[in-house]
Amino acid sequence: MAGALPVLLRHAGQRLASTLLVLAGAVALLFVLTLFISGNPAQVLLGPRATPEAVQAFAQAMGLDRPVHERFALFVWNVLHGDLGTDVVSGRPVAALVVEVLPYTVTLTLSAIAIAVLFGVPLGCYAATHPGSVLDRAAAAVSIGFIAIPNFVVAILLLLVFSIWLDWFPVLGVSRSGDIGDQLARLALPAVSLALGWIGYIARLLRASLLEVLGEPHIRTLRAYGVPDRTIVYKYALKPAATPTVAILGLGVGRLLGGAIFAEIVFARPGIGTLVYDAISSRNYPVVQACVLVVVALFTLTNLAVDLSYAWLDPRIRRAGDR
Amino acid sequence: MHAVLNRIWREPGGRAGLLLVAAVLLLGLAGPSLVPHDPNRLDILARFGGPSAAHWLGTDHLGRDLLSRIADGGRVALLVALSTIAVALAAGTLLGIAAAYAPPRAERSILAAFDIVSAFPIVVFALAVVALMGPGLDKVILIVAVTLVPHFGRVARAQTLSLRNSPFLEAERVLGASPLRIALHHLVPNILGPLVVLASMDVPVVITIEAGLSFLGVGVPPPRASWGTLLHDGYITLSQSPWPVIAAGAVLTLATLGFTLFGEALRDAIDPKLRTEP
Amino acid sequence: MTASPQEAEPLIAIRDLSVSFATGAGPADVLRNVSLDLGRGRVVGLVGESGSGKSTLASAIPRLLPRNLSRLEGSIRYGGRDLLALPDRELAALRGTRFAMIFQDPMAALNPVFRIGTQLVDLQRAKRPKDRRRALLARAAAMLARVGIPDAERRLSDYPHQFSGGMRQRIMIAAALLAEPDLLIADEPTTALDPTIEGQIVALIEELRQDYRGTILLIAHSLGLVSQLCDDVAVLYAGTLVESGPAAAVLGDPRHPYTRALLACEIGPGVARRATLASIPGEVPDATRLPQGCVFAPRCPQAAEPCRAAVPPLRTLGSGRSVACALV
Numbered sequence: 001m002a003g004a005l006p007v008l009l010r011h012a013g014q015r016l017a018s019t020l021l022v023l024a025g026a027v028a029l030l031f032v033l034t035l036f037i038s039g040n041p042a043q044v045l046l047g048p049r050a051t052p053e054a055v056q057a058f059a060q061a062m063g064l065d066r067p068v069h070e071r072f073a074l075f076v077w078n079v080l081h082g083d084l085g086t087d088v089v090s091g092r093p094v095a096a097l098v099v100e101v102l103p104y105t106v107t108l109t110l111s112a113i114a115i116a117v118l119f120g121v122p123l124g125c126y127a128a129t130h131p132g133s134v135l136d137r138a139a140a141a142v143s144i145g146f147i148a149i150p151n152f153v154v155a156i157l158l159l160l161v162f163s164i165w166l167d168w169f170p171v172l173g174v175s176r177s178g179d180i181g182d183q184l185a186r187l188a189l190p191a192v193s194l195a196l197g198w199i200g201y202i203a204r205l206l207r208a209s210l211l212e213v214l215g216e217p218h219i220r221t222l223r224a225y226g227v228p229d230r231t232i233v234y235k236y237a238l239k240p241a242a243t244p245t246v247a248i249l250g251l252g253v254g255r256l257l258g259g260a261i262f263a264e265i266v267f268a269r270p271g272i273g274t275l276v277y278d279a280i281s282s283r284n285y286p287v288v289q290a291c292v293l294v295v296v297a298l299f300t301l302t303n304l305a306v307d308l309s310y311a312w313l314d315p316r317i318r319r320a321g322d323r
Numbered sequence: 324m325h326a327v328l329n330r331i332w333r334e335p336g337g338r339a340g341l342l343l344v345a346a347v348l349l350l351g352l353a354g355p356s357l358v359p360h361d362p363n364r365l366d367i368l369a370r371f372g373g374p375s376a377a378h379w380l381g382t383d384h385l386g387r388d389l390l391s392r393i394a395d396g397g398r399v400a401l402l403v404a405l406s407t408i409a410v411a412l413a414a415g416t417l418l419g420i421a422a423a424y425a426p427p428r429a430e431r432s433i434l435a436a437f438d439i440v441s442a443f444p445i446v447v448f449a450l451a452v453v454a455l456m457g458p459g460l461d462k463v464i465l466i467v468a469v470t471l472v473p474h475f476g477r478v479a480r481a482q483t484l485s486l487r488n489s490p491f492l493e494a495e496r497v498l499g500a501s502p503l504r505i506a507l508h509h510l511v512p513n514i515l516g517p518l519v520v521l522a523s524m525d526v527p528v529v530i531t532i533e534a535g536l537s538f539l540g541v542g543v544p545p546p547r548a549s550w551g552t553l554l555h556d557g558y559i560t561l562s563q564s565p566w567p568v569i570a571a572g573a574v575l576t577l578a579t580l581g582f583t584l585f586g587e588a589l590r591d592a593i594d595p596k597l598r599t600e601p
Numbered sequence: 602m603t604a605s606p607q608e609a610e611p612l613i614a615i616r617d618l619s620v621s622f623a624t625g626a627g628p629a630d631v632l633r634n635v636s637l638d639l640g641r642g643r644v645v646g647l648v649g650e651s652g653s654g655k656s657t658l659a660s661a662i663p664r665l666l667p668r669n670l671s672r673l674e675g676s677i678r679y680g681g682r683d684l685l686a687l688p689d690r691e692l693a694a695l696r697g698t699r700f701a702m703i704f705q706d707p708m709a710a711l712n713p714v715f716r717i718g719t720q721l722v723d724l725q726r727a728k729r730p731k732d733r734r735r736a737l738l739a740r741a742a743a744m745l746a747r748v749g750i751p752d753a754e755r756r757l758s759d760y761p762h763q764f765s766g767g768m769r770q771r772i773m774i775a776a777a778l779l780a781e782p783d784l785l786i787a788d789e790p791t792t793a794l795d796p797t798i799e800g801q802i803v804a805l806i807e808e809l810r811q812d813y814r815g816t817i818l819l820i821a822h823s824l825g826l827v828s829q830l831c832d833d834v835a836v837l838y839a840g841t842l843v844e845s846g847p848a849a850a851v852l853g854d855p856r857h858p859y860t861r862a863l864l865a866c867e868i869g870p871g872v873a874r875r876a877t878l879a880s881i882p883g884e885v886p887d888a889t890r891l892p893q894g895c896v897f898a899p900r901c902p903q904a905a906e907p908c909r910a911a912v913p914p915l916r917t918l919g920s921g922r923s924v925a926c927a928l929v
Contacts, residue, residue: 018438021438022435022442023442025435025438025439026439026442026443028439029440029443030451033451033452033455034455036455036456144336144580144583144584144587145576148527148576148580149576149579149580150531150534150535150576150579152538153575153576156554156557156558156561156568156572159561160561160565164561216709217704217706217709217710218709218710218711218713219712220665220704220710221702221704221710221711221724221773221776222712222723223665223696224663224665224700225696225725225727225776226693226694226695226696226697226698226727227723227727231723235715235723236712236723239714239715240714254443254444255444255445257444257447258444258445258446258447259446261447262535262538276447276454277539280450280454280539280540281540283454283457284454285454285455288450288454288455289451291450292443292447292448292451295447296443296444299443313714314713314714315713315714315760315762316713316760316762
């Protein structure tokens, strides 16, 4: 027991190391991709609005004729210093552009996760405690439907029904004013479009793992001592059942971030998605590269957090080094 | 094979999946030659038409027949899905087997590479590549295949590891069979079950990604119809006519739903243990 | 050994209890017309091979039966009420207040991801709905110390995996005693433990009899354990109660051929439990395909024509003994 903290720290240290390795690999991969550029690399790397003189200067500065490993070293050096390039016309660092829109994407993603958990968890718990019931079967059918329908289709249909036909929600964009109500109204549809599949996903995962846990002997102990069903399901079964669900949610954050791109584009919300979309149509590679790097970092760090959360969910992992 | 199909057919979900998959296959393979209109024929006067006797699903913003374009898009979706998964399955299986047999250092490198590729959400990775190389069907297939390789590779490695020391492979080795022969003739057939299940479960994923990339304008280039480009065109003109979006969205959803149900039923029929795999 | 079962009103009177489960091979008749009294303050041992229905009989009292239950007939009278006819909610109110259970596998019986203290608080909640958490924790600590867990107060904040198997079974015993139940059901409490630990737990149960005077239903694999701990004994074979009565009488002078065979197989307590019936030819019949007549007849050395013709009823022999054998 005395060793619990060091064990936890060592575990965290190992996970952090492998996270850093993956991030380093991602940076390397992004660099390798630049070797496959079609057209004038200097032009593409500088962005579409660069003047010919700038392109010339850049090609020399970057030493595009220099050996690959030197260029790679320079690239890594810049990334380590938070230098993701400069948007030539505005003169602003690309990193600043990304940082500016990042909160919108994070807000959207977090709202979607919140909605998905808020609806998915009770649905999964109900289905697991009433297997075979009408609502369980309905939930199973609806869940798989939610999972199957691509989120940008959901987004467009929500836009069609609620904004165009019913006119309940503002159509597009994000509120720049401080009006919380307006901000939430503009957040609602994109977040729901992103969350819908996850409601079904969480409900299904949780139902399966809850059913497994509810069949375990320790649950029978609680029943034998008259512990109320609500306490059994929501306290004693939910926590062990949460581990596999959280694990898969962690992996799913990547898809969620990918989905956020679509939600932002359909609802014309500022964010990483719209930034990268606009950058692609003009082949503004520095911006694309920066956005990709940020999304990959978010994804990897989320997985790190998820991994560390197991220690909280399951004390057997936390104190694995005890014996 | 027959037994597996039978088992799928017995489950209501599997039956629905099988029927939907059959419908999508029919639409994509035979549809383009059955539909009454040329998918690219413009008829500006008839644009934004709702469903009618002449155009069952209506027309788009250029007056093109939506049913014909959806059938055409179905062909693209199937082409992309099948070739992507074939590439990923082959590459992933080989890398996975190689990792299982490789010395520890090489094995670690392969696994690290899997981790790095997996750290890129598929759509994001695709955007990065397309931004550099420009859009194109071949690139979509290549990118999505690369991102799916770790998926197959990890399972292939785990399966190989569990089989590696089994008596029948040992016997082959003692008899002097070459490693390649062992891999191709004995290992692959034995680890294929879970991989095929995985592949079938990835079909709806790839269809969605192809549609998504085409929706973003970086997938299938116009004028070729894809469900994604149909949705994009429909989205742009959503306030004029909801039909393109409804028709393309519904077909895309039914297709992914069908392949999802089919994949799950196939998994349950072949190996229920895989149920716990993410 | 103060009163024999029929002198006082028994705590629990089971009459003609039949339980079946739905299985892939059709309905499995796990218990057939079982009648048994659990006398007040007595330790009743329930013996039989795996699959004889002992655990089902024990779980039928607090009605903790699996979902695939397809038939539940007869009656279980307790305090003037039939437990089988009681509405779910009223029955649930008896669990943890009047009935408590100890299970076979102490490794699995506790939730792995909650602290012992938290679990012991919730396990006491039904009995003491109004007490504060702190008071319940103090009671738990005192009881853990009583059942022999050193440093009990501090260990309340430990998780189950930090205890050994024997210690976990002590925790389960503490949980049962905290409920101060009328009936304590112990489902093979020592089977999953190794022999040294088993001895310690048996000694603990004997010692605790000084404080706890309620009824104990002890399900046991071995007759040795029964002779050591029990006042009464009931022998189950393939879902049928073949013999019951005061332990000393039944074990000293078994009447049913099956009881005799069981005794003959057992050399001493705790020895070769798995091989208990290896010396009786044949095997336990499948609960989905029970033979006609006496269930033991196919393996019985004395089986005669009447045995195969009809199921022999459980007959009273006097002095609290009963036996279900056509030849007695």
